[in-house]
Amino acid sequence: MTDPDRTSCACLIHQRNQTGDPDVDVLVTWVNEGRWTMTGDDLRAWSCTVGQWHTFRSPEFVICGLSRGERRHILVKAVIAMEYGLPKLGEVDTQLTSLKVKTVRVHQSWYGSPLLRIPRAFYGGELPEYRQLIWAEGAEGFPGDEGFDAGLLERQPDLAIPLPDHPKCVWTALR
Numbered sequence: 069m070t071d072p073d074r075t076s077c078a079c080l081i082h083q084r085n086q087t088g089d090p091d092v093d094v095l096v097t098w099v100n101e102g103r104w105t106m107t108g109d110d111l112r113a114w115s116c117t118v119g120q121w122h123t124f125r126s127p128e129f130v131i132c133g134l135s136r137g138e139r140r141h142i143l144v145k146a147v148i149a150m151e152y153g154l155p156k157l158g159e160v161d162t163q164l165t166s167l168k169v170k171t172v173r174v175h176q177s178w179y180g181s182p183l184l185r186i187p188r189a190f191y192g193g194e195l196p197e198y199r200q201l202i203w204a205e206g207a208e209g210f211p212g213d214e215g216f217d218a219g220l221l222e223r224q225p226d227l228a229i230p231l232p233d234h235p236k237c238v239w240t241a242l243r
């Protein structure tokens with residue numbers, strides 16, 4: 069579990085450690101080279117930042133759904149905006165990208181999900197705070213909004229909802 073007052077970093081770089089998993093260990097090189105990087109899964113469509121906590125003691129981001137290019141574009145925008153205290157937690161941001169984006173804190177019950185497997189391994193099992201960027205489906209608005217098309221609900225989870233309480237979907241079924 070993550071201690072909210074934690075200031076230390078248990079990542080592979082700080083621990084001078086390796087896992088033997090190339091998908092994880094390559095992040096050491098990438099974070100050393102670029103201060104932060106991204107990982108994810110294109111089949112199920114998610115991306116997350118790695119290195120924000122290690123380098124800046126800033127929260128990390130995760131985004132689900134969309135194309136790989138769109139996810140990466142939004143993550144880069146969010147990381148740049150962090151310098152100005154944006155995007156604000158719990159608020160809808162209409163300036164960040166052409167999509168409306170709502171920033172929520174990922175509930176810790178998701179920290180064991182395959183979604184965060186690679187970051188978890190990089191951070192030595194002690195994940196820092198992750199924030200999800202939930203994007204609006206154009207005029208449909210956000211999942212959970214009144215009248216939202218149920219057919220679109222599988223496109224992204226709401227990671228602020230505790231995993232046991234989240235509606236069953238492909239995201240809760242990840243193994």
Ligand SMILES: [Zn+2]
Nearest residue numbers: 077079082122
């Ligand atoms: Zn570190």
